[in-house]
Amino acid sequence: MILLLKRFFPSEYVDSINHINYKKLYEEGYRGILFDVDNTLVPYDMEHPTKQIIDLFEEIKEIGFEIALVSNNNEVRITTFNEKLQVLAIHKALKPMTRNIKRAMQSLKLKKKNTILVGDQIFTDIYGGNRLKLKTILVVPISEKEQLITKIKRNTEKKILNYYLKKVKKNDSKN
Ligand SMILES: [Mg+2]
Structure with a gap:
């Protein structure tokens, strides 16, 4: 083989x-x-x-x-x-x-x-x-690397967004 x-x-x-x-x-x-x-x-x-x-x-x-x-x-x-x-x-x-x-x-x-x-x-x-x-x-392949970078970015984006949403919710509940 x-x-x-x-x-x-x-x-x-x-x-x-x-x-x-x-x-x-x-x-x-x-x-x-x-x-x-x-x-x-x-x-x-x-x-x-x-x-x-x-x-x-x-x-x-x-x-x-x-x-x-x-x-x-x-x-x-x-x-x-x-x-x-x-x-x-x-x-x-x-x-x-x-x-x-x-x-x-x-x-x-x-x-x-x-x-x-x-x-x-x-x-x-x-x-x-x-x-x-x-x-x-x-x-x-360069595209695979780009995809990986995109994935990392997306994950980071998600984290930021989650954090943001939590904060906004908190603030909302205060008002
Ligand atoms: Mg080629």
């Missing part, structure tokens, strides 16, 4: 793209990083990269990495998102099919042994990368 599932296992599992030790990976011999876009870099509905991502990409490039966006999303989405990043960007990549992952690697002159694929989905990103024997890094 484990053997069958192994193809879906990432090499690493981290909280977000900010929790990857890029310097260490470069020292280990890796030279290229292929990033998924939606829910890996930004939520689906965010058209442009945040300043944090623009800065992070600069940092990663300064270390010496080649970067590409490899997304299953459409041309408009990916072209727009790449406006401020200006890296190699492949849309409609059809991950977990390997053809377009390979295409990105060829364009950047990368080899299997020095390429990392980063994404939030096991059956597209991780499986696709594993099929090529790349190093694969799974991140927690």
Whole structure:
């Protein structure tokens, strides 16, 4: 069973793209990083990269990495998102099919042994990368994190509201 599932296992599992030790990976011999876009870099509905991502990409490039966006999303989405990043960007990549992952690697002159694929989905990103024997890094999908934050907020809201209602009731009964 484990053997069958192994193809879906990432090499690493981290909280977000900010929790990857890029310097260490470069020292280990890796030279290229292929990033998924939606829910890996930004939520689906965010058209442009945040300043944090623009800065992070600069940092990663300064270390010496080649970067590409490899997304299953459409041309408009990916072209727009790449406006401020200006890296190699492949849309409609059809991950977990390997053809377009390979295409990105060829364009950047990368080899299997020095390429990392980063994404939030096991059956597209991780499986696709594993099929090529790349190093694969799974991140927690950004939307799930947002949902968690929303949940915490809702809970806090509820507490405040309960507190408020109690107080109001008390005051009401006084009058
Ligand atoms: Mg994704």
